[in-house]
Each structure stands twice: as C-alpha cells, then as structure tokens.
Amino acid sequence: MSSSSPSFARLTSTNYTTWSGDMEAWLKSQGLWRIVSGSQKRPELKPPSASNANPPSDSTTTSATAAAETELHEAKTLELQDAWDAKSDKAAGWIWLMLDQDQKTLVDGCKDDPCAMWTTLESTYRQKKAGSRFNAYDDLFSIRKSDDESLQSLINRVDESMKLCQSLRPKDFDLKALDRELTSMVLIRALPDEYSHFVSSLLLMDKLDKDTVQQAFLTEEIQRRRRAADAVSVAAMAAGERSQAGRVGRKLETTPGSQEGSGIYCHCPSCGVHRQCKCYFGSPRSFFPHPTPR
Template identity: 50%
Template sequence: MKAWLCAHQLWRHVSGDLTRPVKPNPVTSEYTSDDNQWLEKVDRAFGWIYLMVEQEQRIHLTGIEDNAIQMWTKLEEVHMAKQAGARFNAYDDLFGIRKKEEESLMSVTNRIDSAMHTIQNLRPKGFTLEKLDEELASMAMIRSLPDDYSSFVSSLLLMDKLEKSTIQQAFHTEETQRDR
C-alpha cells in the first residue's frame, strides 16, 4: 500500500512529511490554491487507504476515517507492532530461510531482503546497536530452551522489551518454580 501511495504522490501526506500550508494573514490566492491541493491529496489518501483495507480490518479505523495520517498510524500499530516479540519472530524467520530445491539464488536473496525489510519496519525509533546486541543475547537465551518451555517462551515474547537482565530474572524465577 505504501508503494501505491508513493506512486500516486500521496505518501508524504500520509507519513506526515508534507504538512498543511501555513495560513498567512491576510489570506492570499496562492495559499488558497496550495491549501486546496493539499486537502484534495489528503482526501484521496484517506479514501484510498480505506478502500484498500480489507473489510474486516476497517474496524481498526473506526472514528478516524477522515484522517489519513491517523489511519496509517493505526494500521501500522496493529500490523507492525514494534515490540521485541515481533522482532524475535522476524529474526527467527530470517534465520530460518533455506534455499528450496528448485529455487534460484536470486529468489533466496529476495526472500532474505523481504525478511530484513520486515525487521527494519519493526524497529522503534532510536533503536541502536546496543539495543540490538541486548535483544540478540536475549533471543539466544530464549532459543536455547527446549520445547517443554513453550508456554514460558510465549510469556517472554509478550514483553515490550527483551532486556537480558529481565530475561535472566525470568529464567531464575522459572527455574525456581519448576524446582518446587
């Protein structure tokens, strides 16, 4: 959908990069023309977003059907939750990619690029290499667990952050509970 909005020169209105023209005092005809063009594109953007979203997904847009920026933000929150568990699953998907028997190397590369794009979209603002290192260590700890820890793993992946110290504390608590 983002590519479609870009191709129709609507993306900058949806992303918030292009804001409404500032109203001068006194109002000029140039401002009125620019403002009308901006409003037309915003109307087109929210109309297209609404039409492109599947019927069952429109529930997320209730009450914001006339604001393209809020619509996009809500859809992004719902479908691209920037939580550690979602990144864990995305990394797991990335490292699980294997070349299929009849698949070309270019196809594998494209699947890897797509997986990386998903990971990048799941990163919150201000995500640093230090935070990545912390999450990777936590992911390694979680992935080391055998299958009989699956419910424990599920609870860990619901956490907002995969901080190593928090995972270590959860491991200690889980081990204590299992030993009882």
C-alpha cells in the same frame, strides 16, 4: 497523473510488509504520498506580511490596498486548502479500498485522515517491541531455499526479512543492545514446547534485557521444582489415604458385629454372617432384610 486501481493484493493480517511497500510506491505515483507521510501539511490561513515598500501617504489608499491584499491572500489560501483536501480525501479513499474487510476496523475511527490511517496500521503491524523483533528474527533464521527457488529469489527473501527486522528496532537501538537481545533470543528459542506459556510471558516485555531474561529463567526453574515437589507430596498423601481406607475396610469386613446396633455394620441375627442386616441365605437371587437389633 494515472488514476488506475492498484494491481497488488489488499492488506490482510499477514502481508503488511509487502502491502506497505506496494501501497507507498503506488501513492507516490499518484502524488499522494507526501500527504500520507505527513511531510506536506494543510495550508494555513496567515495574514500577509507587511510590505517593505514605503506606504502611501494617504491612509485611505493604504487601507484599501491592505484589504485587497488580504482578500487575495485568503482566496489563494482557500484554493490551496481545497486542493490539499481533495488529495487527502483521495489518499484516504485508496487506503480504505486497499484494506481487507477485517482490517478496516483498525482505521474506522480515522478513515478521513490518511496520515493517521497509515500511522495506525504501522503501529499495529510494526510494533517496536522485543516480541515483534523475536518473531522477525525467528522468521529470518528459519528461511530455507525451496526446491524450485532460484538463488536470487532466496537473496531477495532474506533481504526483505532483514529489512523487517531493522524496521522494528527503536531509534536508540545500538550494537550493544543487539548483542544483549540476541543472547536472550537464543535462550528463548532453545526452550521446548512445554515452556510455551513462559515464552509468551517473556515476549510481552518491551525489552529482552539479558540480565532480566536470565533472572526470569532462574525464577521459572525454581517455580517448576516447587510445583513438582508439591505434586509428589499430594500424590503421596492420596496414596496414603487410599491405603488407610483399604486397611479399615478389610478390618470391618473381618470383624463380625462391628458398630453393633448402628444398623450399618451389624451382622444379621438370622445367619450371623452378612452385614447391613441383609441376608441372602436361602435364595441366591433374593435377599431378606432383617430389622436391626436394638
């Protein structure tokens, strides 16, 4: 069994699909995959099964034979457990080493259990939710052939993207569910950028049910109309207040002696023109405040 290091890239936040395939193949080549996948469990210590042969008549001989068989069975089980533990530690170590530094925090709490590590990574990057499937289908339909790409390479990319879409489907996902979900996805994909917050809220749903999405669309339309009407109303009120303030200001400017005695809008007793008891008469660069008449 080879023990050379893997030659593929470590897991990052963007390459789980390719990393998981490469890592699975490498673990299989090392004889470790059955432990990681959970198909090979740790041997348990069980009492030996009773012999079908006729037991000896001597009870002392019977007890000695049973004790010897039990001891032999325990020793063999412990040996198998040690071998299993060694493989488990090796698998966990390789998975840990093939993670980028920022990905290790995802499995820090279960880094001694390779099966739990693999399950945690899979549940993180392959969430079988509507939002994950929407992004996968969006990537699938966005595939375009590069100028220097061969047709075979294009086929491979499409197949890989389709496998990702299939892996994100729940077990009870059938053609009817696919049709309903595709209808919802087309509706969401047709929305412009100004609906980005609305789209984000829809993709948080576990299922993109057609009826639910259509009802959400109608509700969003109603709310947008209400917000637009409120904005127009507020703007009209603000414009009215500014217009009213302008009329009041012009009236005060042209009304001498308004609020006389308040010291705010009384006209100057010296010149009879200026407001706030400030007279600029006699000098263009200075003013001479006068006391407010009482």
